[in-house]
Amino acid sequence: xxxxxxxxxxxxSFERDISVITAMQTLNNIDKSRYDVEPIFAYEGDFYIGKxxxxxxxxxxxxxxxxxxxxIKGEFYTLKKNKLQKAFKPDVALFCCHGGEGExxxx
Numbered sequence: 003x004x005x006x007x008x009x010x011x012x013x014x015s016f017e018r019d020i021s022v023i024t025a026m027q028t029l030n031n032i033d034k035s036r037y038d039v040e041p042i043f044a045y046e047g048d049f050y051i052g053k054x055x056x057x058x059x060x061x062x063x064x065x066x067x068x069x070x071x072x073x074i075k076g077e078f079y080t081l082k083k084n085k086l087q088k089a090f091k092p093d094v095a096l097f098c099c100h101g102g103e104g105e106x107x108x109x
Contacts, residue, residue, distance in 0.1 A: 004038045008078070008092035012044040012060070013109050015101035019061040022054075024098040029054055040090045042071065042078065044099065044109060049073060051080060051089060 011025035012018050025041060032039055041054040045063055052068035053059060059067075069080045069089070077091040103109040 004036060005093045006091065007032070007037045007039045008042050008090065008095040009039050009054075009098060010042045010044060010095055010109070011098040011104075012063075013099045013102055013104040014044075014046060015099070015104060017100035017102075017104075018045075019057075021098050021100045021104065022057050022060045024100065026054055026057065028096065028098055040078070040092065042095075043068065044103070049078065051078065 009025055009029060011021040013021065029039055029041065040051060043050045043052065043060055045065065049071040050065065050068040051071045071078045071080055071089060072086065078089045079086040080089045081087070097104060097109070099105065099109060
């Protein structure tokens with residue numbers, strides 16, 4: 003059974019855009035036969051779920067182009083018709099953040 007990985011990148015830092023590149027490199031090189039990866043973008047204190055096909059997906063960031071996600075007891079949820087809907091329960095999180103919250107343990 004594949005492990006579910008939350009690939010977390012972004013955060014409040016001037017290095018946020020660099021973390022998008024790090025996340026893309028990680029996503030392109032992770033063994034997809036062993037891991038299901040869900041990109042999770044941290045932006046201004048919130049989480050967003052969306053595809054990570056190119057750097058343009060997140061840099062510059064357009065919040066309305068992605069689903070806002072909520073982390074509740076280790077599971078990510080999104081809103082659908084104003085109701086929480088389970089989106090993803092990771093087995094592990096892989097942090098690709100640079101600077102600030104991504105490196106000091108706050109995130």
